[in-house]
Amino acid sequence: MNAISPREAAVSVRGLSKAYRGQPVHAGLDLDLRRGDILSVFGPNGCGKSTLINMMAGLLEADSGSVLFDGRTVREARIGYVFQNYREALLPWRRAADNIRYPLRLMGQPRAQVERRLEQLVAAFQVRFDLQRYPYELSGGQQQLVSVMRALAVEPEVLFLDEPFSALDYETTLSLRELLGRVLKENRITAMLVSHDLEESIALSDRVLMLTRRPARIVDDVPVPLPWPRDAATLSSPEFVAIKKRCLDVFTASVRARPEAA
Numbered sequence: 001m002n003a004i005s006p007r008e009a010a011v012s013v014r015g016l017s018k019a020y021r022g023q024p025v026h027a028g029l030d031l032d033l034r035r036g037d038i039l040s041v042f043g044p045n046g047c048g049k050s051t052l053i054n055m056m057a058g059l060l061e062a063d064s065g066s067v068l069f070d071g072r073t074v075r076e077a078r079i080g081y082v083f084q085n086y087r088e089a090l091l092p093w094r095r096a097a098d099n100i101r102y103p104l105r106l107m108g109q110p111r112a113q114v115e116r117r118l119e120q121l122v123a124a125f126q127v128r129f130d131l132q133r134y135p136y137e138l139s140g141g142q143q144q145l146v147s148v149m150r151a152l153a154v155e156p157e158v159l160f161l162d163e164p165f166s167a168l169d170y171e172t173t174l175s176l177r178e179l180l181g182r183v184l185k186e187n188r189i190t191a192m193l194v195s196h197d198l199e200e201s202i203a204l205s206d207r208v209l210m211l212t213r214r215p216a217r218i219v220d221d222v223p224v225p226l227p228w229p230r231d232a233a234t235l236s237s238p239e240f241v242a243i244k245k246r247c248l249d250v251f252t253a254s255v256r257a258r259p260e261a262a
């Protein structure tokens with residue numbers, strides 16, 4: 001397991017518990033997320049990955065336990081969230097650029113500051129398509145990129161992403177993943193990602209948290225010490241393949257184990 005001293009922790013989760021209709025999904029989960037780290041959560045279907053990040057992001061109330069961002073609650077912290085379903089996440093009646101400006105305007109930022117932030121994001125993500133278009137005029141990949149830019153517009157302390165690329169084709173996924181990884185690392189943004197895709201969980205993270213079936217238990221906390229930036233070539237490196245094998249072995253063992261033995 002990775003040892004993270006409490007002083008380094010950007011996010012500290014203690015005793016987080018949640019049950020649906022009396023059936024526990026999480027029962028006393030502890031987790032520390034270091035500043036600037038990207039953590040992926042991987043586990044079998046329905047083990048509680050979305051429930052976990054939604055509780056951490058303040059979208060879902062926990063039954064008990066705490067989530068602190070450098071000692072502050074989620075209401076006092078600045079977080080960003082990227083949803084899987086970008087079609088529903090973007091405001092269809094606003095142009096792409098206005099979708100990105102929207103949270104900054106809500107915060108009451110002056111116009112010049114909003115425009116400066118938009119320009120920074122356009123440069124960081126090397127946007128070449130027309131942000132004056134409406135979401136429905138953009139491809140799925142472009143829409144999800146707009147969602148990511150909107151989530152990052154507020155300069156979040158932590159960015160949460162739930163299956164951000166699962167509705168996109170492989171080529172688009174690869175290029176968005178590469179771009180996002182580079183921007184997160186260059187800006188030392190702490191992030192937490194849920195993905196069904198083991199390759200993605202490894203490629204885009206510094207640690208992969210492996211969960212069992214519900215009630216979810218952390219069976220392994222796999223470090224991913226691969227250099228950044230990462231690209232398609234990273235996926236076939238011997239180090240990547242070895243990490244993937246470790247994760248697969250843990251996954252297979254924990255999924256095959258009967259719940260009471262897991």
Ligand SMILES: Nc1ncnc2c1ncn2[C@@H]1O[C@H](COP(=O)(O)OP(=O)(O)OP(=O)(O)O)[C@@H](O)[C@H]1O
Binds near residue numbers: 047049214
């Ligand atoms: N609002 C709800 N009411 C009842 N049960 C729920 C609710 N939300 C989730 N569940 C159940 O809790 C469990 C965990 O759900 P969650 O979506 O967190 O898992 P997940 O690991 O993200 O799933 P998936 O791999 O399918 O994306 C699942 O068994 C799900 O059916």
